[in-house]
Amino acid sequence: MLDDPKPTKLVEIDNLKMHFPIHTGLFRRHTGDVKAVDGVSFDIFEGETLGLVGESGCGKSTCGRAALRLYDITDGSILIDGDQIGDMSQKDLRTKRPTMQMVFQDPQASLNPRMTVQAIIQEPLDEHTSLSASEKREKVLELMDQVGLNRKFAGRYPHAFSGGQRQRIGIARALALNPKFIVCDEPIAALDVSIQAQVVNLLEDLQKEFGLTYLFISHDLSMVRHIATRVAVMYLGKIVELAPREALYAEPLHPYTKALLSAVPEPDPDLHDTMERTILTGDVPSPANPPKGCNFCTRCPAVMDICKQQEPDYREVLPGRYVACHHYNEVQTAADSTAASEASDQQSLSNTKNDQIN
Amino acid sequence: MTEAATPPSLDTRTEAPARNQWWDVWDQFKTHKGAVMGACFFIFIVLAVYVGPWIWSIDPTYIDIRARNQGSSFAHPFGTDQLGRDMLARMMAGGQTSISVGLTAMGLALFLGTLVGVLAGYFKRIDGLLMRTTDLFLALPLLPLLLVMVMLFRQPLSASFGPETGIFILIVIAIGITSWMPTARIVRGDVLALKEREFVLAARSIGTRPGRMILRHVLPNVMSPIMVSATLGIATAIITESALSFLGLGFPPDFPTWGRLLFDATDFMQQHPQRVMWPGLAISLTVLAVNYMGDGLRDALDPRIRGL
Numbered sequence: 001m002l003d004d005p006k007p008t009k010l011v012e013i014d015n016l017k018m019h020f021p022i023h024t025g026l027f028r029r030h031t032g033d034v035k036a037v038d039g040v041s042f043d044i045f046e047g048e049t050l051g052l053v054g055e056s057g058c059g060k061s062t063c064g065r066a067a068l069r070l071y072d073i074t075d076g077s078i079l080i081d082g083d084q085i086g087d088m089s090q091k092d093l094r095t096k097r098p099t100m101q102m103v104f105q106d107p108q109a110s111l112n113p114r115m116t117v118q119a120i121i122q123e124p125l126d127e128h129t130s131l132s133a134s135e136k137r138e139k140v141l142e143l144m145d146q147v148g149l150n151r152k153f154a155g156r157y158p159h160a161f162s163g164g165q166r167q168r169i170g171i172a173r174a175l176a177l178n179p180k181f182i183v184c185d186e187p188i189a190a191l192d193v194s195i196q197a198q199v200v201n202l203l204e205d206l207q208k209e210f211g212l213t214y215l216f217i218s219h220d221l222s223m224v225r226h227i228a229t230r231v232a233v234m235y236l237g238k239i240v241e242l243a244p245r246e247a248l249y250a251e252p253l254h255p256y257t258k259a260l261l262s263a264v265p266e267p268d269p270d271l272h273d274t275m276e277r278t279i280l281t282g283d284v285p286s287p288a289n290p291p292k293g294c295n296f297c298t299r300c301p302a303v304m305d306i307c308k309q310q311e312p313d314y315r316e317v318l319p320g321r322y323v324a325c326h327h328y329n330e331v332q333t334a335a336d337s338t339a340a341s342e343a344s345d346q347q348s349l350s351n352t353k354n355d356q357i358n
Numbered sequence: 359m360t361e362a363a364t365p366p367s368l369d370t371r372t373e374a375p376a377r378n379q380w381w382d383v384w385d386q387f388k389t390h391k392g393a394v395m396g397a398c399f400f401i402f403i404v405l406a407v408y409v410g411p412w413i414w415s416i417d418p419t420y421i422d423i424r425a426r427n428q429g430s431s432f433a434h435p436f437g438t439d440q441l442g443r444d445m446l447a448r449m450m451a452g453g454q455t456s457i458s459v460g461l462t463a464m465g466l467a468l469f470l471g472t473l474v475g476v477l478a479g480y481f482k483r484i485d486g487l488l489m490r491t492t493d494l495f496l497a498l499p500l501l502p503l504l505l506v507m508v509m510l511f512r513q514p515l516s517a518s519f520g521p522e523t524g525i526f527i528l529i530v531i532a533i534g535i536t537s538w539m540p541t542a543r544i545v546r547g548d549v550l551a552l553k554e555r556e557f558v559l560a561a562r563s564i565g566t567r568p569g570r571m572i573l574r575h576v577l578p579n580v581m582s583p584i585m586v587s588a589t590l591g592i593a594t595a596i597i598t599e600s601a602l603s604f605l606g607l608g609f610p611p612d613f614p615t616w617g618r619l620l621f622d623a624t625d626f627m628q629q630h631p632q633r634v635m636w637p638g639l640a641i642s643l644t645v646l647a648v649n650y651m652g653d654g655l656r657d658a659l660d661p662r663i664r665g666l
Contacts, residue, residue: 070563097565109556113662114578116379123574124564157661173560 007045009079010181010213011067016040016076016086018059018066022288034288036062038237039076041314044181049207049214051228051245053221053260057284059237060217061105064183067215068100069093081180098128098177103203105186107166111158117144117169118154124176143172146209147202164195168202175206183215188223196220200227221264225249230320233257236295237287239314242322253323255300294326302327386658393654396647403644407453418447418614427630436636440626445619449636452614456596457644459529459615463595466534468588471541476572476580478542479549489546496539501601507532508607525609529602533595541587548580582656589652593645600641616641 017040019033036059044050054060066073069085078086081099088096101124104110111120121140125131131139141151147168158166167187174182184203188196200223206212218224224231225245232242233256241254252258259278266272280299285291291298297307306326314324387393422442429437436445478488508528515524552558552575561575600617602608609615616637623633657663 065559068563070559094565094567097563102560102563104556104560106556110560112557112561112575112579114581114660115574123561123566127565127567127570159662170560173564177564 007048009043010046010081011044011215012077012079013043013067014041014077014079016063016066016078017074018062018071019074032288033074034286035237035290036287037066038287038290040234040237040239042232042239042242044213044215045229046180046213047207047211048229049216049227051224051231052215052217052234053219053224053231054234055219055260055284057287058234059287060219060234061185063234064102064185064215064217068102068183070102098124099179100181100183101174101177101179102183102185103167103170103174103187106190107163107170108158108190110170111166113158116155116157117149117161120158120169121172121176124173128177139176140172143175146175146206147172162195163191164198167191167195167199171199171202171206175210178210179212181213181215183217185217186219187216188218188220196223203227221261233260236284236290238295238324239322240296240324244320247318247321253317253321253328254296254325255302255327256296259301294324382661383658386663387654390654390657392650393657396650396654399643399647400651403453403640403647404457407450407457410450411447414446414450416444416447418443418451419612420444427626429630429632437630437632439622439633445633445636448614448619449616449640452616452619452637453640455526455609455614456599456616456641459526459533459599460592460596460644462530463533463537463599464588464591466530467538467591467595468541468584469538470534471538471587472545472577472580472584474538474542475545476549476576479546480553480568480572480576485546488542492539492542495536498536500536500598503536504532504598504602505605505607508602521610522613525613529599529608532602533598537591537594537598541584541591544583544587545580548583549576552576552579581659585652585656585659589649592648596641596645 016037017035018037019035021030022032022034023029024031038059040059040063042050052060052063062071065071067078067080069078069088069090072090073086076086077084080096083096083099085093085096115123118137118140121143122136125136125139129136137154141154144151144154149165149168149172153161153165158169161169167190171187187203188199191199203214203216204227207214214227216224216227228245230242230244231248232239233248233254234240235256241248241252241257243253248257249261252261255278259280262275262277266275278301280301282299285295285298291308293309294300294307294312297303300307304326310326312324312326312329314322315328317323317328387397420443422438424442425434425438426440426442427438428434428442431437434444434446436449438444439448474488474492478485478492511528512525515528518524519527558571558575561571566574596616599608599615600620603615603617604621606621609618611618619637620634620641623630623637627634
């Protein structure tokens with residue numbers, strides 16, 4: 001946290017890569033890779049929530065899953081609670097699983113339709129503890145209380161619940177082993193707006209109660225603003241900007257972040273009509289064939305020549321603010337600085353916009 | 359209870375032992391009329407062939423040559439065959455063999471098919487090998503293979519287990535290992551689809567071991583195709599056994615099975631059609647009853663249907 005002078009890092013991810021091979025042709029030859037996550041580095045401090053945002057298909061979910069080693073990662077190191085799990089075998093990883101858990105996007109699909117709520121929440125206890133049957137039952141009922149489910153529902157099957165209730169079951173399952181780190185993979189994307197708020201508040205309450213650390217993956221910028229301590233913005237398998245929440249929403253640095261924030265719907269109709277949106281043209285390039293240079297150069301409104309040649313470094317430009325953009329590199333040509341000033345113009349615009357909102 | 363906030367009335371409700379899930383299964387099963395009728399008929403057949411001989415105590419092998427080829431009468435409700443043996447007694451004795459062959463062979467085929475299917479679907483490394491083996495078995499012509507197996511193994515098995523048990527084992531194994539392939543293919547397909555479901559990923563994130571993953575998450579969810587295969591399997595096994603006996607390659611000639619009775623009766627079909635009818639009817643109705651039963655059981659085992 002910000003007021004804590006020396007926060008400890010619970011999760012340290014360095015240069016995480018997750019490439020999925022493409023096999024084509026008659027002989028299923030390895031002809032390329034989908035670079036879903038391509039060199040992502042971030043740290044998560046104990047007790048904080050790191051929001052991970054980005055548009056569809058940019059590798060958010062893959063990044064979250066790879067961070068828990070649900071995939072066998074291509075490269076990189078993952079340090080969770082002092083253990084290097086990046087190259088650990090799945091067998092050794094089993095004993096580390098209780099520290100890190102996951103809440104899934106689709107509460108319908110992430111619960112086994114043939115198991116009762118009791119059995120679902122109890123599964124982690126079956127796998128990692130040696131409690132007696134009655135102790136397990138007691139623990140399950142306690143967990144159901146904590147996530148706000150009626151104890152009477154323990155014998156029911158998932159299909160009998162609403163989306164929000166199912167997500168609570170999923171959260172209870174993730175909490176069963178008292179984890180330190182929970183990856184929330186778009187936990188609210190499949191829910192109604194009113195239920196979204198309930199689930200997010202539940203996640204916040206649980207965080208306060210148990211001192212949990214979240215990696216909160218979402219494409220809902222306002223929800224991330226509500227829950228996250230720091231926010232990382234992903235584009236095409238890479239983190240383009242990572243900053244504390246207030247700083248990022250007040251003054252986005254990377255052109256992509258600016259575009260993303262300007263796409264947040266404006267509830268005031270007058271403002272909605274007058275506000276200047278940065279509208280991106282074109283589509284996200286294929287992660288199997290990313291552009292040369294900066295990944296964002298094909299759609300960037302402030303693109304420079306260097307962007308198409310050289311990949312920008314991901315560096316700390318201000319304390320606690322990391323950006324991967326040539327605009328913030330120290331060496332800039334005259335032409336670039338005009339582009340940068342344009343960018344800062346947009347920036348001040350968005351600042352005034354944000355001031356008006358607040 | 360540690361929670362002070364929870365009202366005590368709620369606690370007494372939750373402390374009551376949870377209703378056994380099998381009661382829910384039974385409740386759903388009862389709503390399927392065809393399944394209940396099928397089950398009743400199947401129980402009736404099983405009782406008739408296993409308990410019946412205690413009541414109808416005529417020896418199925420007793421030859422009364424003077425009473426041969428008779429129609430239905432009080433002395434012989436199903437008539438007699440060409441040697442004057444009582445058809446009802448022979449139907450009962452034959453039913454015992456046919457039903458036990460059907461059930462055991464189905465069990466064996468189902469076990470093999472599910473094992474191969476789940477392993478092939480779940481473990482990618484052995485998928486190719488197992489499925490090519492399945493293809494190999496599918497490509498073998500069934501009947502000639504059975505004939506060769508019976509020819510090769512009848513003598514040694516009869517010698518070591520006695521003629522009846524030896525043939526029983528032989529027939530069960532022969533039918534079992536030649537009819538597991540469709541089950542394996544169906545199960546593999548379902549397992550492949552299931553493996554990509556999010557709840558399997560969730561179980562992985564919990565750290566569930568592969569063995570438990572299969573037993574807890576995969577098998578219960580491939581129950582439906584397995585149940586369908588099972589009911590069809592019983593039917594096919596009874597019919598295959600009948601076919602083998604019909605070809606004279608199953609059990610010894612004096613040992614009645616429904617298929618053998620049918621085979622013996624075909625020579626007299628013109629004169630005594632009822633002798634073909636009874637075993638034929640028994641086979642068809644048993645198969646039908648089992649199919650209905652499996653249908654109902656499959657629905658009853660699915661909590662999504664059960665909840666309605």
